[in-house]
Amino acid sequence: MTEIPEHLLKRSRERRDAIGQGGDAAPAADAPATAVEKSASATPAAAPPPPSGPAGRTASAEPAAPKPAKPDPHYVVAAKQRRKVPFWAMATLSLMPVWGFVYVRALTEGGEVSEGPLAAGAEIYGNCASCHGGGGGGGVGYAFTEGEVLKTFPNIEDQVRYVYYGTEQYNLAGVEVYGNPDREGGPHLTGEQGVMPGFGGQLSAYEIVEVICHERYTLGGADPTSEEYAAEYEAWCSGEAPVFEAVESGELDLLALEEAEEFDVNGETVIVVPVGPAPVAGRPGASGE
Numbered sequence: 135m136t137e138i139p140e141h142l143l144k145r146s147r148e149r150r151d152a153i154g155q156g157g158d159a160a161p162a163a164d165a166p167a168t169a170v171e172k173s174a175s176a177t178p179a180a181a182p183p184p185p186s187g188p189a190g191r192t193a194s195a196e197p198a199a200p201k202p203a204k205p206d207p208h209y210v211v212a213a214k215q216r217r218k219v220p221f222w223a224m225a226t227l228s229l230m231p232v233w234g235f236v237y238v239r240a241l242t243e244g245g246e247v248s249e250g251p252l253a254a255g256a257e258i259y260g261n262c263a264s265c266h267g268g269g270g271g272g273g274v275g276y277a278f279t280e281g282e283v284l285k286t287f288p289n290i291e292d293q294v295r296y297v298y299y300g301t302e303q304y305n306l307a308g309v310e311v312y313g314n315p316d317r318e319g320g321p322h323l324t325g326e327q328g329v330m331p332g333f334g335g336q337l338s339a340y341e342i343v344e345v346i347c348h349e350r351y352t353l354g355g356a357d358p359t360s361e362e363y364a365a366e367y368e369a370w371c372s373g374e375a376p377v378f379e380a381v382e383s384g385e386l387d388l389l390a391l392e393e394a395e396e397f398d399v400n401g402e403t404v405i406v407v408p409v410g411p412a413p414v415a416g417r418p419g420a421s422g423e
């Protein structure tokens with residue numbers, strides 16, 4: 135083993151002290167080093183990133199000064215200045231299939247679409263579903279399905295009157311049978327099943343026509359192409375039904391009508407009979423009579 139001369143060891147120790155690597159060799163340097171270690175290990179627990187940390191930390195933070203940004207090359211500048219695709223373009227493009235669909239439909243339109251009174255009537259029917267069932271299958275009130283409502287009201291005008299006035303007014307007027315007295319399966323007697331509220335105060339006349347179209351054609355199953363209902367459907371419930379349009383515009387006041395009025399529907403005459411100013415006893419007869 136080679137002995138290192140004491141004076142060399144001392145010089146080495148001094149040198150290390152001078153550059154701050156005191157280490158275990160110098161007991162004098164030991165105390166401050168532990169103090170720094172302690173404060174350094176105590177601080178992070180209390181507050182993880184302390185800006186007022188020990189001196190060593192501030193020194194190490196300095197080299198993080200940001201480098202000056204390099205200017206963009208000309209092609210990047212050009213790309214940044216180019217006009218972007220407008221934000222609404224994607225939304226517009228995504229509607230292309232819908233537009234295509236509508237376009238093709240417009241070209242090939244043949245039959246009648248479920249629009250107008252029927253579509254609106256389906257919404258208004260929300261007022262009726264609680265008692266008559268969402269699909270018209272009945273509940274507290276009668277069912278409309280499988281032609282039931284058509285048996286009661288062969289004339290759509292009678293149904294308008296009934297929904298407008300409701301059970302109470304029929305009772306007050308002393309009307310015992312509403313709808314067709316010769317009804318298949320027996321006539322419906324006022325109040326027999328319960329109380330049908332009058333909707334005259336709640337819905338306007340054209341809304342009542344809408345919901346009745348829904349009850350007769352969508353729920354009741356009347357066939358708009360059948361001999362029996364074609365004229366009524368075209369006049370009252372189709373997309374461009376003239377009677378409905380007259381009621382909706384206010385031109386025709388169903389309740390104030392005094393005598394039957396004729397409508398020309400595709401070259402055929404459809405007669406609208408007065409609905410009311412008051413409930414009347416049911417009467418037999420075919421639709422539109």
Ligand code: HEC
Nearest residue numbers: 261262265274275276283286322324325326327328329330
């Ligand atoms: C609170 C429950 C209730 C609500 C809501 C209701 N109805 Fe009625 N409806 C009845 C009852 C009960 C009867 C049977 C009345 C009777 O026995 O005299 C009836 C009868 C009817 C009839 C006659 C059916 C037949 O074949 O005799 C029609 C049409 C009708 N309602 C349409 C409507 C429409 C349209 C609405 C919504 C705008 C509606 N009802 C909302 C309870 C209701």
